[in-house]
Amino acid sequence: MPDAPRSMLGELRQAVLDGNAKEAAAATERALAAGVPAGTLVDEALIPAMDEAGRLFESGEFFVPELLVAARALKASQAFLTPLLAGGPAMARGRIAIGTVKGDMHDIGKNLVVALLQGGGFEVIDLGADVPPERFVAAVADDRADIVGLSALLTTTMLQMTTTVRALEAAGVRGSVKVIVGGAPVTQRFADEIGADGYADNAAAAVVLARRLMDAPA
Ligand code: B1M
Numbered sequence: 001m002p003d004a005p006r007s008m009l010g011e012l013r014q015a016v017l018d019g020n021a022k023e024a025a026a027a028t029e030r031a032l033a034a035g036v037p038a039g040t041l042v043d044e045a046l047i048p049a050m051d052e053a054g055r056l057f058e059s060g061e062f063f064v065p066e067l068l069v070a071a072r073a074l075k076a077s078q079a080f081l082t083p084l085l086a087g088g089p090a091m092a093r094g095r096i097a098i099g100t101v102k103g104d105m106h107d108i109g110k111n112l113v114v115a116l117l118q119g120g121g122f123e124v125i126d127l128g129a130d131v132p133p134e135r136f137v138a139a140v141a142d143d144r145a146d147i148v149g150l151s152a153l154l155t156t157t158m159l160q161m162t163t164t165v166r167a168l169e170a171a172g173v174r175g176s177v178k179v180i181v182g183g184a185p186v187t188q189r190f191a192d193e194i195g196a197d198g199y200a201d202n203a204a205a206a207v208v209l210a211r212r213l214m215d216a217p218a
Pocket residue numbers: 047050051052053054055057058064067068071098103104105106107108109110112113148149150151152153154155156180181182183184185199200201202203204206
């Protein structure tokens with residue numbers, strides 16, 4: 001990549017880390033105008049910025065307020081990128097209800113998954129963050145979702161994935177829906193243990209997985 005776009009990625013990364021929403025939006029607009037693809041801005045500026053914020057949090061240099069303003073700056077950038085990422089063909093590949101599980105407020109990664117699923121031709125019901133199991137059940141029973149997507153970023157809230165799968169079983173709708181799971185602490189092994197139909201470790205892989213599950217017999 002030429003030097004100018006590379007330095008633009010650095011500017012965006014820094015604006016997010018500084019929690020400067022105005023500069024994050026401006027840096028995003030500059031980079032897009034210079035032809036840097038939206039996906040590159042996500043992969044090489046936004047995700048590394050949040051990884052760095054996580055490292056600074058662990059080392060005691062960042063506290064929750066710094067994480068919050070960094071997340072707000074990231075969302076200022078994401079507002080420009082989401083329509084570009086979601087701009088794929090509307091092919092109605094299937095209906096996916098997705099949310100971050102109960103007790104978990106982290107929604108940046110989930111929002112990326114939503115954008116790429118929309119770009120991949122899925123109809124997405126975005127349930128938001130801190131979603132109780134009964135809301136996922138209703139998305140299947142009432143809104144007839146083909147797939148339920150569960151995101152979790154905390155080792156503690158991963159357990160809500162188990163609770164949600166059990167709630168789908170108890171409501172008698174587990175057989176009519178595929179369940180996919182993801183989020184930083186989640187693994188394929190955990191997905192297998194809780195009886196999920198699939199695990200994806202990033203947003204692009206979630207789209208591939210959802211397509212594969214829609215093609216598979218129920
Ligand atoms: Co929090 N937080 N946080 N946090 N936070 C983490 C997750 C943590 C790892 C930081 C750390 O200690 N290093 C740590 C968790 C430790 C653990 O449980 N193992 C942590 C903690 C401890 C906490 C609090 C408890 C802090 C406190 O209050 N003392 C608190 C909990 C609040 C709650 O949820 N109840 C808390 C709060 C927050 C903020 C609100 C301040 C903010 C979130 C803002 C928001 O999301 N709106 C925040 C942030 C920003 C982070 C870090 C720094 C960044 C997370 C992020 O957005 N990553 C994070 C450290 C880190 O991850 N490096 C951290 C970027 C994002 C693109 O990646 O979400 O992993 P990710 O999504 C990826 C994949 O995982 C995957 O695709 C995405 C894109 O590729 N994916 C899926 C995600 N969902 C998927 C679903 C799928 C498939 C793939 O299918 C359905």
